[in-house]
Amino acid sequence: MSQYEMGFTTSIVQADRIAGVPHGGVHQAIHTSTQFGFEKVEDLIGVFQGAVKGSFNYARQGTPTTAALESKITQLERGCGTVCFSTGMGAVAAVFLTLLKAGDHLVSSRYVFGNTNSLLGTLRDLGIEVTLVEPTSQAAVAFALRPNTRMVFVETIANPGTQIPDLPAIGELCRDAGVLYVVDNTVTSPALFTPRNVGASLVINSLSKTLGGHGAALGGSVTDTGIFDWSRYPNIFNSYRRGDSTYWGLQQIRKKGLRDMGASLSSQQAHQIAIGMETLALRVQRSSATAMELARYLREHPGVAAVHYPGLEEHPQFETARQWFGACSWLLSFDLRDVGTMTSVLNALKIPIKATGLGDTRTLIIPVAPTIFWEAGAETRRDMRIADGMIRVSVGLEDATDLLEDFEQALTKVGAISNPKRNTSC
CATH class of the missing domain: 3.40.640.10 (Type I PLP-dependent aspartate aminotransferase-like (Major domain))
Structure with a gap:
């Protein structure tokens, strides 16, 4: 079976072995050399002039x-x-x-x-x-x-x-x-x-x-x-x-x-x-499922004005996402109804890490307007539909139940009413 006939994850985890590695290693070796030598100077010249392909000369x-x-x-x-x-x-x-x-x-x-x-x-x-x-x-x-x-x-x-x-x-x-x-x-x-x-x-x-x-x-x-x-x-x-x-x-x-x-x-x-x-598909499936649960929970919370996640039926491009994507990934954002509570909500959360960055195994969270889009200015943020109360979440691999409970306690702690209609079905 060739690599092109294998499934998605199989092709990743078997790639090095199929390509062949020295000494029977399971993974490709880490090559730390910055220079690569040649037996003949003609080959070195050929690399520089494009006549010799597939060789390395400088890292x-x-x-x-x-x-x-x-x-x-x-x-x-x-x-x-x-x-x-x-x-x-x-x-x-x-x-x-x-x-x-x-x-x-x-x-x-x-x-x-x-x-x-x-x-x-x-x-x-x-x-x-x-x-x-x-x-x-x-x-x-x-x-x-x-x-x-x-x-x-x-x-x-x-x-x-x-x-x-x-x-x-x-x-x-x-x-x-x-x-x-x-x-x-x-x-x-x-x-x-x-x-x-x-x-x-x-x-x-x-x-x-x-x-x-x-x-x-x-x-x-x-x-x-x-x-x-x-x-x-x-x-x-x-x-x-x-x-x-x-x-x-x-x-x-x-x-x-x-x-x-x-x-x-x-x-x-x-x-x-x-x-x-090697764990790409597994991570994306898990984080996408958890993000879907979190989006549905936040959508029903009285302290949240809007949730931005393509997996929600009310998302403007929901049909595009359903047709072309295998899932809707780990990225979601939501707008707090009371912008003044934003820092209190974020500080009350115990699991999400208050940090920039995306696509981690750990859930990361950040207020958008005063950080990553602060330099862009108010006019650009308005054109990009970034509300002052927007919070971005990069959902990680934590248990969905733990994340939902943490968001509920944080939103409740700052004065929002606990939501009895929480939907945790996927």
């Missing part, structure tokens, strides 16, 4: 350990290749800065991760035009397209508002327009969604979150799905227009994003992430 562009991780991610995202980075933002920045240039136009979802939103401001300063759109509407995206539009960027589930783009419709639009379609799959991960199925050209994952899953290693990745025709993309440098055009884009991302910009993933971090990935 900034990759090691056997990072290559093994890239292979696993490529398999999960059903792509033709992957480049790993030291952080998720390193991956996002590499896509923008290596494939766009001054005078180009980028169309982006208005509901993007706070640091990505900040990066979009940097792109504008570099002469790249950026238009923020309502991604739940194909018409809004279509209206924003221009002759110089090179890329459309969306996230599968927005952080923190949980808006979901019209993923397949945008894919059709980008295909017809010949525009790069870049999908950040971090929240859903390949365990719940395959962006290739909706026509994504490139798929980004923050490996620090769902894939790594234990809050123990930073990393990011860009996967090429093999759908986009790079021979028609004007921003590929002449030196990379050699051989099979399928790999031109990814080669440019690796050369410019790793070799020139240096956002390189270490072998130690790559190994940690690869081990974390």
